[in-house]
Amino acid sequence: MKIIRSKEFTGSRAWEALDIANMNGITTRLHWTDQPYRWHINDGQEVFVVLDGQVQMHYRENGIEHSAQLNSGDIFYAGAGTEHVAHPQGVARILVVESEGSE
Template sequence: MEIIRSREFTASRAWGAKEIANMGGITTRLHWTNQPYKWHINDGEEVFVVLDGTVEMRYKEDGLELSTLLTVGDIFYASIGTEHVAHPQGEARILVVEKEGSV
């Protein structure tokens, strides 16, 4: 049993993470960042939940680059093959659920 106060979590580097659980190869991690990630496609599906801060999520759909602004409580679901990149607006804390070993 563990209680995690997500707003208190920080990391020594952008996108540093605390692994919360690994359930049959599906990981749940809490990330802290103040820098963009990189364009990528996950090995499987990904659920991305903003717990603190604001994140501009850029993604590609039918060859077009689109974006949406995610705030606290918003969820971005990346299906298999969805190319995307997260750009936090200042500090952000994000819960990510994805296949173990995914980018």
């Protein structure tokens, strides 16, 4: 049993993660960041939940780039093969659920 106060989690570097759970190869991690990630494609599906802050999510579908503003409480679902990159607007805390070993 554990209780995690997500707003208290602060990393010493961008995209630092706190491992919360691994359930049959599906990981749940809390990330702290103040810097963009990089364009990537996950090995499988990803659920990306903004817990605190704002994130500009860029993604490509059929070779066309799109972006969406994600605010606290918003959820981004990336299906397998969805190329995407997150750009926090200041400090953000993000819950990510994905296959173990995904980027």
